[in-house]
Amino acid sequence: MSLQLDHIQKSYGTRNVILPLNLHLLPGHIHALLGPSGSGKTTLLKLIAGLESPDGGEIYWDDVPMTHMPVHKREFGMVFQEYALFPHLSVIENVAYGLKEKGWSSQRSKGDAMQWLQRVDLTFAANYPVHLLSGGEQQRVALVRALAPKPRLLLLDEPFAHLDPSLKRQLQSIFYELLSETDQTVLWVTHDQQEAMQTTKYVHILLSGCLMHSGETHALYQQLESLSIARFLGLNNIVQYRGQWVWVSAEAFVWDEKTDKRMYRLIETSYLPNGLEVTVADLDQQYVFLLSGEVLRQFLNQAWQRNDLLPLSIQWERAKKLQA
């Protein structure tokens, strides 16, 4: 019961939106697809849903090829950014829509739809036209509409993009509760790292159409395979450094800027190959506020000039004292 993308790629004209990528989604979990705006997240989602055709590669569900299967036969539900509630149907008719498409009777579909509305506290609005609902209510209807037909995979395209922070938090917990209860496999597109960290088990990072990382969410900060990911995650104490010695408070990563690959993981005092130009970030959250790029740059430059680690340690102690 899992989704597998094998060398999927897509371009519009001369613009490569999705570079050949492989992706495996483990069943029964919430996966985040994280990436900045314009990185190709929505296109990838549409390729999986069947709303766009890939230029190459295959999509499998349980080893069955799905690439050329029509959208409506894939049984992949989708919640769009703009909710897309059908304006000519009432709230309950919207929720019952997918059930009727499965061949259920009108009465049975509406009964089931009402139960779904009950789970998101919207039974009072069952017969309302959808334009009378608030943004948050519309989003809840959109979610239960997609969940009601029990899709094999649920695709969420930045479902909270248009909501205010407090409503967003409230809805996140409702979504999380509902999705966990139903053991639903979910691919959740977002550019909000906090949202991804709080709600998902696995995270996949897409940068400029390229899948840069796939793994468990909690290990993301321990792995950081590339500088682009570090930059996307907003590590603000990244500095360019050319030297032999580097002192870090607890732990740091060293990447080669040319290849964008991680080279070293530094712990406390470390020795770098002579003359290597690298980019360093300190990950110790305790000192992140101290180690702004400029401060760290100054420390490292002094260490380089004196070719000696001792003064740096003293400076560092002084900095900590000053801060205190």
Place this chain on the structure above:
Amino acid sequence: MFAILPFIFLFVMIAWPLIEVFKLLMTDFNGTLFQVLAEPYYQKRLWMSVIQAILTVIASILLGVPLAFIVAYRQFKGRDWFLRLLMLPFVLPSLVVALSFLSLYGAQGWFGLNGQGQLWLVILANVFYNETIVLRFVYNALGRLDPNWLAAARSLGSSPSRVIWKVVLPYLWPSILASACLVFLYSFLTFGISLLLGGMQFATLEVEIYHLALQRLELSEASVLILLQTSLGLAVALIEVKWMQRWRLPFLKLQARQPTAALLPWQGVWVYLHAAFLLLPIICIFLQSVSLDGQFTWLAYQQLFNNDTQGLTSLWDGVCNTLMLATYSTMASLILGGLQAFWVWRTQSVLSRICLSLPLFVSPVGLAVGYLMAYPSLAGNAYLLVAVYVLAGYPLLARSLLLGLEGLPTVYLNTAATLGSSSLSRVKKIMLPLLKPALKTGLLLALVAALGEFTATLVLARPEWATLTVAIYERLNYPGEIIYAQAMGLATVLMCLTLMCFGPLEWGIRR
């Protein structure tokens, strides 16, 4: 797949008859062509057709665009009726309109202006017919414009006039240009109005084709003019397609809003002057139906309702035939127009768009000649008659539906697909309900075009199929004041019939 039926229909109804006409030209192509083109008389006819079409376009835009703004953004008493009133000129036969215009603006007219034989009266009558096209296009576009854009521009410091110039007009260009092209084509092909109000000095190319082909039987010369007119029409249609492709911008809102702001005094004057301009010929028609020897009388109506028609087509026959032909042709227009709209929407090709405009820029008289040559055995055939009705109505329906399709957010269809809807189910359950307003507007236009059809019925129909417009024409060629009053009475009945058809359709549009 969508293209097959419209393509076959257009080939049978337009391409093949025109090929038959142009075959005449092929025998001595260069000789006849250059001889006719070099003739100053024909050049003047061409010039006259172009000039009056351009003047009509300018006048219709100058009058129609401000009116569309007022109707879209201001609420006033009788606004819905005013919008309905704007559709009435469409159904009136040109003969009736010409006579009522002469009663108002002619030598012994109400206003004592003596406009007969003057260009301004021809333009005025053309504007009476065509201004509503500009207004409808612009009004629909304004209704679908996102009000937030206007608010954003105001908040950035734009004055109301700058907002109109910098924000609204760029979005209106496609609608204004599309309606201008339509008005140009309609006025360029006008026949009755210019002949009756302007006389031979303002006769258009279409009038000349009629004289050459059907009166003097000089078919090869007529075919040159048909070729000339069709080429010019094609050029205008191509310009329209190119403009539309270049200027087309997305609309955010699906349905028109009801305005709440009240009319300003000058806007009130503008609206009521327009209402008077549109109503006066209509009132004039009604008054002529109830006056005999300067006395008020219902005699004409009594005779019409009692079937006392002295061998002429009776009211009931006229009404029944009109409704029957209008119903059949509207149903056929629905199928054909729907397929054509889908074809254009799916392919967005220049060919499909040209095919959409084709019935509008081909000379009707040229086609009538073509039918007689291509299908001589089909004269008086019911299928051909209905097909000609469809030809008049279905492009209007297709255009309206196309506007609806282009404004339909694809996210609804995508969502339905992810919820398990097949293509057919998506069309039935999502697309058609959301397209209802556009569909009903299109049906209304196709129906109105069928109710007012006159030329084809006169040429192709058997006497027992005579419609209301034919019954009016019969009476106008018959002596006697009471018969004239009956003709005006029938025109009044035709207008009432049209208004009655608006009811159920407009209810659907607003819903």
